Amino acid sequence: MAAVLGYRELAERLREAVLEGVHPLGAKLPSENEISARFGVSRSTVRRAFALLTEEGVIASHQGARRTVLAAPREQNFGELRSFSRWARLIGEVPSSRTVGLERGTASEVEAEAEKLGLAVGDPVFRLTRVRLLSGRPVMIERTSYVERVGVLLSAVDLDRESICDALEKFGIFFEHAEHTIEAVQADAVDARLLETAAGTALLRERRRTTDPSGQPLEWSDDRYLGDAMAFTVRNSVASAPLSRSTRSIRPTRAN
C-alpha cells in the first residue's frame, strides 16, 4: 500500500491538532492503532511521528499508557539559532551589524582556538569581530574564527548587509552541527565600549564550535550578549539529555 502521508507530515498534523486545542495540555492522545487506521499509515510511521514530537518535548511516552501532551509545540530550528539575522526577523526586530574588524591570522593556543578548529598552531585562520544590533540597539558582540576555506569567502560578503549564514550557503558551506557552551562573564573595557554599557555588566557568553555535515570544523566563536537582552532555552528529559553541566576554567584563559 502506498503511503498517503509521511511521518513528518503526520507529525505536523499532530502538532497542529495540539495547537488548535484538539488535544489540550495533559490530555491523553489516541493510541497508535487508532491513528494508523485514521490516517491510513502503518503503526511504524505513527511511532516515527510520535518520536519526533517526543524529541521536541511536546509529548511524553510511557509503556502501557497512552501518550500525554506535555507542552505546546514551538517553532524552532537550527537556522534561527545559527543566524542572528534570521532569529531577529523571526521575533519582529530589525537586525543589523557593525563590523569591527576582519583580519587574517594564524591559529593560536589561546582559548584552544587551534584545537577547536581542528588545526595545527600556526595554520591560517580568519577572525571577524562584529557588533550585532536589534533595531539599532547593540545587544551582542560576535568574535568568530573561521577556517581558511570559509574565511576566504568572507571577502565576497557584504558583512554589514547580508547574513553570513545565507551567503555561505550559496558557496556550498553548510553549518550542520554545533556544540554550545554557555557561561556568565563580566564585560571588560572593550566589551563595555562596543555594547555601550558599563564595564562589569553581566554578559551571557556563548562559545560555539560549528561543523559541516561530515564533522569538519568551520568556525569557533565567542559571542557575548547583553545580560538583560537574551536567554537560551533547552528542553530535556530522562530519555534524552542534550544539555550538560560543567565546571569552568579547565584551562587558564588569556585575555583577548
Add this chain to the structure above:
Amino acid sequence: MAAVLGYRELAERLREAVLEGVHPLGAKLPSENEISARFGVSRSTVRRAFALLTEEGVIASHQGARRTVLAAPREQNFGELRSFSRWARLIGEVPSSRTVGLERGTASEVEAEAEKLGLAVGDPVFRLTRVRLLSGRPVMIERTSYVERVGVLLSAVDLDRESICDALEKFGIFFEHAEHTIEAVQADAVDARLLETAAGTALLRERRRTTDPSGQPLEWSDDRYLGDAMAFTVRNSVASAPLSRSTRSIRPTRAN
C-alpha cells in the same frame, strides 16, 4: 530469530568502539548491512542504535554516504543535571548544602510562579532556599518552589545531608522532563551575601520547570551560579534543535 542484542546494547558497543579508537574522529563507520550481519541483528535494530548515537551528537548521518564520527561519546544523563549532589560527586568534588529557609506559602504571580506550577494564584506551595557548596566553597543559590504534594514530603528529608532527588524517588516522585532558561544576571545584595562575593558579580541564572512523567509540574526553580564556576553545554544539529534563543523581559519581574 531471537535477538542476541538489543539496540541499546548495540549502541553501547559502538560507543565503546569509538572511545577505544576503533573509529577515530572523522572516520567512516561500517554500513548498516555490515553491522547487522556482524552482530546478528536486523537492519532496523542497527538503525535504532545509530539513531541514539546521532541524538547524542556522536555521529553524523547523510543519505547515500556512510555515517561519520563527529565527537567522542560523553557520559551525561538527566540525573546528573537534575541533582547537584550527583553531578558534584561525578566530577570528584564534595557537594554540601546550607539551608537558608523552607516555608509554606501561596502561589503568586511573581515570576509567573503559579502559572509555571500549573496552579491558581493562592494555592499552597513550599519554598526552599539553599546555598550549594563544592568542597566547602559556595557556588550556587537554589530557590525552588514545590507543589504541595512534593513539598509536604520535604519535612521528612534531611536537607543538608541527603540528595532531595534521591529522597523523593523513594516516595515515588520522579523528575522526568525539564525546561531550562539560561540567562546572565548581576548578583544583588542578597545573592552576594549568600555566595560570599561582591554585589554586581556576573551570575549564570538557570530557571527550571520540572514535571513528572505525565507532565504534571513538580517544581519551579531559580538557580544562580557563580559566573566563574559553571557552564552549560548543549550539542545540536540541523536535524534536532533542543536549544532555542529568546529575548528576556517578556513580562516585568519584581525583585525577590
Add this chain to the structure above:
DNA sequence: CAGTGGTCTAGACCACTTG
C-alpha cells in the same frame, strides 16, 4: 551504477498500565 542511508509496510511477541 553499485552501495548506502531514508522511508514504509506487515506482523510478531513482550512488558506494562488500567479498569
Add this chain to the structure above:
DNA sequence: AAGTGGTCTAGACCACTGC
C-alpha cells in the same frame, strides 16, 4: 484481561553519494 506502547524481524522501494 484487554489495551497500549516497546522491541524486533524481513522485505520492499526510493533518493542520494561516490567511484
